[in-house]
Amino acid sequence: MFLSWRKKQARKAAQARRILAHRTHPDAGRALVAHFPDALWPAIGTVVAGYRAFGPEIDAGPLMESFHLEQVRLALPRVVGRGQPLTFHHFSPGDSLIKGPFGVEEPAETADHTTPKLVLVPLLAADLRGYRLGYGAGYYDMTLAALRKAGSVTAVGLCYDEQIVAKVPAGRLDEPVDWIVTERRAIRIAK
Ligand SMILES: Nc1nc2c(c(=O)[nH]1)N(C=O)[C@@H](CNc1ccc(C(=O)N[C@@H](CCC(=O)O)C(=O)O)cc1)CN2
Numbered sequence: 001m002f003l004s005w006r007k008k009q010a011r012k013a014a015q016a017r018r019i020l021a022h023r024t025h026p027d028a029g030r031a032l033v034a035h036f037p038d039a040l041w042p043a044i045g046t047v048v049a050g051y052r053a054f055g056p057e058i059d060a061g062p063l064m065e066s067f068h069l070e071q072v073r074l075a076l077p078r079v080v081g082r083g084q085p086l087t088f089h090h091f092s093p094g095d096s097l098i099k100g101p102f103g104v105e106e107p108a109e110t111a112d113h114t115t116p117k118l119v120l121v122p123l124l125a126a127d128l129r130g131y132r133l134g135y136g137a138g139y140y141d142m143t144l145a146a147l148r149k150a151g152s153v154t155a156v157g158l159c160y161d162e163q164i165v166a167k168v169p170a171g172r173l174d175e176p177v178d179w180i181v182t183e184r185r186a187i188r189i190a191k
């Protein structure tokens with residue numbers, strides 16, 4: 001069956017599961033911090049891309065705040081347009097943001113560009129091969145492909161434990177994450 005159709009079905013099931021998980025674990029974003037692996041904990045000055053949680057996404061805020069307190073440089077993505085990778089821009093907690101497509105908050109176009117070494121990726125569903133589903137626009141696939149081509153980057157998917165499934169439909173263009181961190185554990189994806 002066509003991959004796009006399988007992804008659409010998987011996305012539907014995953015959306016329902018994520019809403020339920022979000023309701024069940026209101027403190028999950030804080031629990032993530034405790035499970036973030038020491039081996040990945042960024043050094044002072046490292047650029048880390050986070051995200052502003054939208055709807056039932058697991059909250060990356062507490063993890064980003066912990067990084068900020070340790071002088072890690074935070075960045076957030078901006079949607080440039082369909083078929084184009086996201087761009088990353090410096091961000092500090094308290095900076096004003098604007099509403100982008102879907103109502104996701106983003107830095108203004110004028111905010112300084114940066115290239116992250118660590119990217120926190122919001123997951124809709126993921127499997128133990130690191131394959132993931134997102135909104136379906138391919139933005140993170142394109143973005144990770146571009147960052148990986150340009151240099152070394154670590155992609156850490158964040159999700160509720162219930163979002164991990166046996167197998168996510170995946171194809172040639174899908175870029176797996178290197179780690180998955182949930183409110184319960186951290187999983188290193190075997191290479
Ligand atoms: N929290 C969070 N931030 C994120 C993402 C995410 O998944 N979660 N993204 C992960 O990709 C990017 C934003 N992703 C988007 C994916 C699709 C559309 C989209 O389909 N927009 C419609 C119009 C929506 C509307 O305004 O009604 C369109 O372009 O047709 C927009 C943003 C960057 N920031």
Ligand SMILES: Nc1ncnc2c1ncn2[C@@H]1O[C@H](COP(=O)(O)OP(=O)(O)OP(=O)(O)O)[C@@H](O)[C@H]1O
Binds near residue numbers: 007135136138145
């Ligand atoms: N590296 C790429 N270059 C060009 N197009 C791509 C690339 N990666 C994915 N796409 C396209 O993006 C579309 C959506 O991809 P996919 O269904 O994998 O989304 P997703 O992984 O759920 O979304 P996202 O990456 O935004 O979270 C597909 O039509 C796919 O062909």
